Amino acid sequence: MGRKILIGFGICCGIITVLWIVARVTGMLLFYNIPTPANEPTIKQGDKVFTTNLKQAKPYQFIAFKSKYQDSVMSTYMENYEAGAIYLYRLCGTPGDILEMKNGILFVNNKNFDEELNLNNQFKISNTDVAKIEEADIAGTEDQNPIIMNDGDYAIVTFEKTLIKKYQSKIKLTPFIIEDTSTMSGTFKWFDKNSTWTADNFGPLKIPSGCYFALGDNRHNAMDSRYTGFIKAADIKGVVLNK
Incomplete structure (x- = not known):
């Protein structure tokens, strides 16, 4: 009887291990450690989050996406993600949306996006x-x-x-509103608006087809889409499950 229990336990462990490997390889379930305060107070530095690619990304959800820039989120099972790093920020704009930042407050299609959020x-x-x-x-x-x-x-x-x-x-x-564009050399450089737009005042900006726009909840301490540009749909790796 004891031997059968051990065999059964071993089989169960084997199945769980195989399922976990499949989930990681396919992106069905990934685990990340958060090493920066870019999304505080919602996601704190040191938090652990799970993502899945089985859900469609929607506004207000946090998404993980691939970027050519080096920044905040590194997978616990990979030291390097292909040619770039993995970012994790709140999805704010989807294809066709019109964004405007007015004195640090984000408006999406003329509606206050930040109103219900607890931001830093x-x-x-x-x-x-x-x-x-x-x-x-x-x-x-x-x-x-x-x-x-x-x-x-x-x-x-x-x-x-x-x-x-x-x-x-x-x-x-x-x-505190960022006004001096000379101190924000990366802001909207990708959109050729570096001399006129700042992180706290920009737009109207229409999101192109197949692209997305994400911001960190810690608005003055996040290397988000204001600096790195639109996110391509193919680069979105998953939606955060536990936040």
Whole structure:
């Protein structure tokens, strides 16, 4: 009886192993470790996510896609993905959509895309107000540079919705808007709009047929489509399942 149980257990383990290998090779189920804060606060640095190519990508979902640029997501079972890296960002624009970013707020087909999302946004605060932010909240924003001290009379802090509500009556939060195109040398260079568009103000931009547009939830700390261009449908490798 004991031998039969062991044989049965071995067969089950073998079947599971074969299914897992098939799922990885075909893209039916892939596992990624997130090494950057590009999608915080939704997907945090160090999170584990699963993706599948069995689902059709829809707006607001996170997608994994191949890119020629080197950035954030590396598979746990591959050190290099073909000729490029794997990005993971929130799908914002699909073929035919018209995008416009107005002072850091994304509009898709004239509707506020960001309204229901909890995003990481940057705000200017006075240097004296920095002391009013609780230490736990500073640690909870971003591991990398949670507060950027400016040479002038203000600092830049990264807040999500909960912290905005907590501090908006205590300190003056002025949205930090990127205006100087000379400091954003990669923004829309692929679209020949580098001299007129910024990461926080661009458009109208119509998504071509067969292309997609994705942004990081951590809007000022993400190497997303604003810098790398449209995503081809064939380069989308899967939709995130557990976020």
